Amino acid sequence: MTAAEIKFLKEAVKQGLRMQPRFLAEPVLARTGKGYMKSEGVRTLQRIKTGLKKSKSNRRNGRPE
Amino acid sequence: MAGLSKKWLQVVPWETVVSINAALCDARKALHKPTSDGYAPAKELWERKRLQQFTLPELLQICFQCHRLAPFCNYNGNTFVSIVKTLLDDALGRVPPDQAHILRSIAGHIVAGTATGIEERQLDSMLAALEE
Numbered sequence: 001m002t003a004a005e006i007k008f009l010k011e012a013v014k015q016g017l018r019m020q021p022r023f024l025a026e027p028v029l030a031r032t033g034k035g036y037m038k039s040e041g042v043r044t045l046q047r048i049k050t051g052l053k054k055s056k057s058n059r060r061n062g063r064p065e
Numbered sequence: 066m067a068g069l070s071k072k073w074l075q076v077v078p079w080e081t082v083v084s085i086n087a088a089l090c091d092a093r094k095a096l097h098k099p100t101s102d103g104y105a106p107a108k109e110l111w112e113r114k115r116l117q118q119f120t121l122p123e124l125l126q127i128c129f130q131c132h133r134l135a136p137f138c139n140y141n142g143n144t145f146v147s148i149v150k151t152l153l154d155d156a157l158g159r160v161p162p163d164q165a166h167i168l169r170s171i172a173g174h175i176v177a178g179t180a181t182g183i184e185e186r187q188l189d190s191m192l193a194a195l196e197e
Binding site: 004007008009011012013019022023025035036037044049 | 132142143
């Protein structure tokens with residue numbers, strides 16, 4: 001495996017473990033034709049938008065981020 | 066945003082797909098085993114596409130197809146959605162974080178097989194805007 005492949009594997013496993021509660025183990029899509037993935041809601045997006053607003057406001061006021 | 070057409074799967078050999086699934090199954094004490102009907106066609110599709118250049122929507126379709134083929138007994142959805150989201154983390158580095166989050170989220174829904182028509186149209190329009 002190359003260094004890039006190893007790096008990708010580590011990141012993908014971390015990503016997968018973080019999302020694991022949103023999935024069912026069994027192959028739902030193959031059996032039913034419709035997949036399953038629990039919604040993560042809007043909290044993450046709200047957090048990102050709040051962070052963007054704060055950093056814009058800090059830039060306007062000349063404060064370091 | 067020419068980066069949206071590239072050799073997306075170059076850093077993801079099939080062995081990596083298998084290792085990701087093994088780690089996810091291990092975390093939940095679920096059986097990690099290839100399926101008798103889905104493993105071979107999914108592996109063949111993946112290896113055929115791996116060194117080809119294609120667009121982001123094509124990447125999502127390949128991962129969706131592999132998910133639907135169910136190469137593993139458990140956690141197929143999580144395996145392929147994780148792959149797509151990780152690939153996008155890298156590719157969307159220059160996209161504003163809120164837009165990148167929405168793109169990753171829609172991409173995940175498409176691969177998981179839960180995307181609505183509205184989301185698919187939103188993806189198309191966001192990608193068109195990025196191309197400008």
